[in-house]
Amino acid sequence: MNSKSDLESMIRVNQAGEYGAVRIYEGQLAVLKGSSNYDKILHMKDQEEHHLETFDTYIKERRVRPTALQPLWHVAGYAMGALSAALGEKAAMACTDAVESVIDEHYQDQLKELADSEPELRATIEKFREEELEHQALAIAEGAHQAPAYPVISGAIKAATRFAIWASKRV
16 A cells, blocks of 8 residues: 555545445336346345445544545436436346446455555455455346347446546545
8 A cells, every 4th residue: 555645545436436336226226116136136235335334434434535526426326227227127237247347346456455454444345345246246147248238338337437436536
């Protein structure tokens, strides 16, 4: 870990990302009430809420400034979830697959950056990464890759997720 500001950026972006994930699932759940995947999406949202609570605690305990972009992520996350779900259950799963693939890369990069420092934070990120990979595996099992226009949906969501990470580290 290079500096205190790098660590603060890491906590800030993770808190923002978990907030965005909760909003994505809230948007999907609003559209997919009664669907065959509703309970699975609800379970993933519950896990993301736990992740968010954990990073909210890190924000408070370490006095890290949250991203100023949270109002944007509030709207954008919900819209991403609702719009993907409006295209169907497989498109909603494609959204999860795309987001989680980027988050996997993001968390792997953070684990490399942390190396042997911050053992508690490192363990948290490792645990949450495993849960994010479970979400991705579930999404694929539920037909993410069979979504209409999968390459377009996946590419757009991956780009949006990478942008959100980049922006939330800085703003």
